[in-house]
Amino acid sequence: MYGMEGMLMSQVIDTDAPTAADLERELERKRQEIVELEARLAGWRATTAGAPQRQDTDFTTVSGEPVRALYTPLDTRDDDYLADIGLPGEYPFTRGPYATMYRTRLWTKRLFSGFATAAETNERYKFLLAHGTTGLSVAFDFPTLMGYDSDDPLCEGEVGKCGVAISSLADMETLFDGIPLDRVSVSMTINGPAIMLYCFLLAAAEKQGVPFEKVTGTIQNDILKEYQAQHAWIYPPKPALKIITDIFEWSAVSAPKFNTISISGYHIREAGATAVEELAFTLKNGFTYVEEGIARGLDVDEFAPRLSFFWDVHNDLFEEIAKFRASRRIWARHMRDIYGAKRPESWRLRTHAQTAGVTLTAQQPHNNIVRVAYQGLAAVLGGTQSLHTNAMDESLALPTENAVRIALRTQQILAFETGVPNTIDPLAGSYFVESMTDELERQAEEIFAEIDDLGGVVAGIESGYFQARISRSARRFQDEVEARSRLIVGVNSFQEDDEPDLEILRIDESAAEAQAGRLAALRERRDGGAVEHALGALTAAVMADENLMPPMLDAVRAYATLGEIRDALEKVYGRFQEPVAF
């Protein structure tokens, strides 16, 4: 008791900074602690060295990074709490992009969905909104993703299969019929033809009487990762980057609430990249967009706050959490110290996340519900701003309504039953998670340097660097699964011979027929002269190197189709040729 009172007294008296002697004592105590910990750790190593180890794993993360049995304060002693970890909503944002995180607002439960025609998907959206989803996310079919009209002969068999078919403003009006675009935010996974679909959406909002400045949502618009991984490109990298910068420039003034890009690691990871490759390639792509904007003469603080990210959430719980945390710190550091951004909003990395489709197994598909739940947990512990949870049957087909409902309920259970969102960044200070966060940052910096040596991201794409690295990692993972050094339940272990059939969603050819009919009627109905005039003006703007948003909006309002607009640009830009290798 006496000692305690003495301490309190000294604190009361000592209103200024601690004395040199206090600091010296504190330092000595720390020094002793480290020495003792090192000694005890050496002892622990000695006693455990011969302990039997499980043979069913090689104790690496799913990315192949070694994980030690034990982490201690020695692993994080180089961390400077204020500089490296800090507080949520503050530089370097390791603990989260917002000060109060899920205490103020839970993540957006945004389910990616789209199939068949605009009318059918519109019904699914109304179903999702009625069941508590809080934002929409449009999945387009392959023809739309590639910028072709549904009736193009190249699209045979693909219309409406992997997403919804949207060939013109008329389809977009149907897609959001009865869904107010000033109240529901819309995310669109669209890249090669992002500018066209963005204009369709803006024009559809205009038709609803919603001004551009009230439209909220996101376009993926991340062309660099298309060349690297997802492959829905149209034009070569240089004109594609020019178009993206046009969108930044125009939107900063005219649609300031819209997220003009979602810089995506998701597809890079799904194509086979490791966690650190996903992290580093994606952030480097982000820096490339920033450099393009700056080169255009834009103020970085004008457009950087509208940049957003999109991560994959894979199976390795702690590696994923560390990835989210490291991404925020790396982005903040580069934006402030390298690109000279002054506003905290430019330093702050906001992200969407999706559970990893590639981890879903076709074997015993009900197990996927559990995988998705753990991945969702990782995303929330990582501090995501919005989340898509995959449906259990997506390894077989597009999801049924029932499977989608379970995926949504998974998020609601996470949000309301587990207690996980009650405190901010609960794993901060974990020796393991902090050390993994540091390690991911260190390795990402190494990859940035490697890409710089290649001449940057575009040079890396042209030489096939990214594609080769991703394929190599995909192959490593496959080899591990086949060698059974990495166990996947139901695939290379715990298999069952007799699996019950699961009801799946089937999309027939009626969407293609309906779309062909709609397009024919549209071409009949619209003012052909006005379309031709608008498309001519668009090509002229391309040749004059002007911002393409205003003439594109005019063409869209005249009901020029997606394929027609694609062609108007392709005349000048040409198309991308893939470097083929495996």
Added chain:
Amino acid sequence: MAERKIRVLVAKPGLDGHDRGAKVIAASLRDAGMEVIYTGLHQTPEKIATTALQEDVDVVALSILSGAHMTLFPRVLELLRENGMDDVLVTGGGIIPQEDMDALQELGVGRLFGPGTVTGDAAAYIRDWFEENRMDEDG
């Protein structure tokens, strides 16, 4: 007897950009000693049939994750037959429901492989087919 190498065309028909599986399979068939040609993405069925003819392949392996398999497999099969290549094995994989796999096999498509396939199984299937169907003619 010097055994000639099995020639395989790995192809991505249609607009589908998912090439992880195609590349993993191409690399593993190559490692299994086969001669592998990979088309790259976004190939039309016509282009695939022409390449198959030009490269004189034994096997065409299509990777389709876009749901368009019921259109693309029969189309490639038909074009190969038109080119006089009815003795070529058309196999492949992707996100293909079992009943569609069955229907495609009825049409003359070979075995199709879904998610979770061991690449060695695909290589063994192709080798077995080759030994049964091609060894005689190659003497």
